[in-house]
Amino acid sequence: DAKTTQPPSMDCAEGRAANLPCNHSTISGNEYVYWYRQIHSQGPQYIIHGLKNNETNEMASLIITEDRKSSTLILPHATLRDTAVYYCIVRALTGANSKLTFGKGITLSVRP
Amino acid sequence: DTAVSQTPKYLVTQMGNDKSIKCEQNLGHDTMYWYKQDSKKFLKIMFSYNNKELIINETVPNRFSPKSPDKAHLNLHINSLELGDSAVYFCASSNWGQSNQPQHFGDGTRLSIL
Numbered sequence: 689d690a691k692t693t694q695p696p697s698m699d700c701a702e703g704r705a706a707n708l709p710c711n712h713s714t715i716s717g718n719e720y721v722y723w724y725r726q727i728h729s730q731g732p733q734y735i736i737h738g739l740k741n742n743e744t745n746e747m748a749s750l751i752i753t754e755d756r757k758s759s760t761l762i763l764p765h766a767t768l769r770d771t772a773v774y775y776c777i778v779r780a781l782t783g784a785n786s787k788l789t790f791g792k793g794i795t796l797s798v799r800p
Numbered sequence: 801d802t803a804v805s806q807t808p809k810y811l812v813t814q815m816g817n818d819k820s821i822k823c824e825q826n827l828g829h830d831t832m833y834w835y836k837q838d839s840k841k842f843l844k845i846m847f848s849y850n851n852k853e854l855i856i857n858e859t860v861p862n863r864f865s866p867k868s869p870d871k872a873h874l875n876l877h878i879n880s881l882e883l884g885d886s887a888v889y890f891c892a893s894s895n896w897g898q899s900n901q902p903q904h905f906g907d908g909t910r911l912s913i914l
């Protein structure tokens with residue numbers, strides 16, 4: 689079972705920031721927070737991951753709360769091509785528990 | 801320069817048949833995975849191979865038999881196909897030793913059982 693909870697859906701206007709929340713209150717100290725997305729009819733695409741510090745790359749920013757029980761994925765300037773299902777996943781560092789366990793994700797709809 | 805490629809992209813076949821799906825990665829990764837995404841869109845891991853050895857084997861019927869001839873390939877053979885096998889099957893790869901590294905996915909094989 690997925691160890692994260694996300695709202696089922698949200699939308700935002702094109703060009704605005706999209707802030708996608710995720711709760712992971714039972715996260716362990718050795719587990720990373722990963723974000724993937726799945727655009728319709730494609731395979732999941734890695735976005736970003738972090739342990740406890742905030743992270744930023746060319747796609748997004750990841751803000752993790754100090755207690756690590758929740759995080760927010762930020763797409764700074766959403767475009768229509770960002771419409772997808774976004775998955776927040778916690779993943780252990782080693783062993784069989786390093787497998788990715790996908791939940792239902794959050795469907796982001798970017799409107800013109 | 802596709803990183804993880806699966807063939808075929810679409811597979812339509814009759815119940816009871818045996819079929820195979822192939823996966824190849826050119827990323828130099830040492831670990832490959834098979835996932836199943838059902839009609840409700842849940843994505844679940846089925847198998848994982850590291851350096852041609854099975855390391856993850858979820859509760860999957862033994863009609864499903866993965867085979868890894870080398871690190872760059874992981875094929876999935878399915879015997880006696882059933883209606884419930886209809887799904888999208890995704891292959892992925894990563895480096896096992898670097899556990900915080902992301903998995904890269906193929907674009908899926910859409911299997912439809914008539």
